[in-house]
Amino acid sequence: MVDRLTRSIGVTLTQDNLNGNVLAMQAIIEQAQNQFQPVSLLLYAFASLIGCVGLLTLINLLTTSVLERSREIGIWRSMGATGRNVAGVFWIEGASLSILAWVLGVLLGIPAAYGFVYFLNRVLLSVSFAFDPLVIVEMFVVIMGIMSIASIGPALNAAHLRIADILRYE
Incomplete structure (x- = not known):
């Protein structure tokens, strides 16, 4: 109408x-x-790239942690820890690192976004700062999803290590 x-x-x-x-x-x-759709797509591409870098970094960190703590894993297993318990340790390690990254991202991201909008207002065009708190929850869910994907391989690797091979290694 x-x-x-x-x-x-x-x-x-x-x-x-x-x-x-x-x-x-x-x-x-x-x-x-x-x-502004091309600019928006470019920003989403950068965010995806940063997520992929975070995924690979966390996989590398947890894999290195499993390799460095193999003797410790052997002792846990010889004391009766199940593969699930050992995998849980590395999943919790990944979760704690991811939550720390999320908190730092929230604390640094909001002022950085405000500064970016201020810069745009001064240099390019007038844009008002808008903030949706639901994005913080969405970001947490995405980060925990990335963490779960990154933790699967190292946690399963740690869970399937054989006690005799680990303790005989060193």
Whole structure:
């Protein structure tokens, strides 16, 4: 209905030889959002790349931890720890590191985002700072998902180490 009204006004103005470019507010908003879609996609690509780097770093860290603590794992297993208990230790280690990264990301990310918007206001265009607290929860879920994927391999590797091979190794 709004589109019909704006078209009707545009046609009437054009017939009277006036500027017939009439747009509804929703159409103006959509045009503005479409202009920034490439920038938005670029920012999502950077965020995905950072997530992949975090995933690989956590896998490397946990794998190294399993290798360095193999004798400790052997002692745990000889004292009766199950493979699930040993895997749980490394999953908790990954979770604690991920939660620490999330907290630091929240504490540093909000001021950095505000600074980025301030910079855009000064240099490029006027943009207001908007913050959705639900994004913090979404970020936590994504980080814990990345942590779970990264922890699977090292935790299973630690759980399947044989006691005799570990204790005989050194």
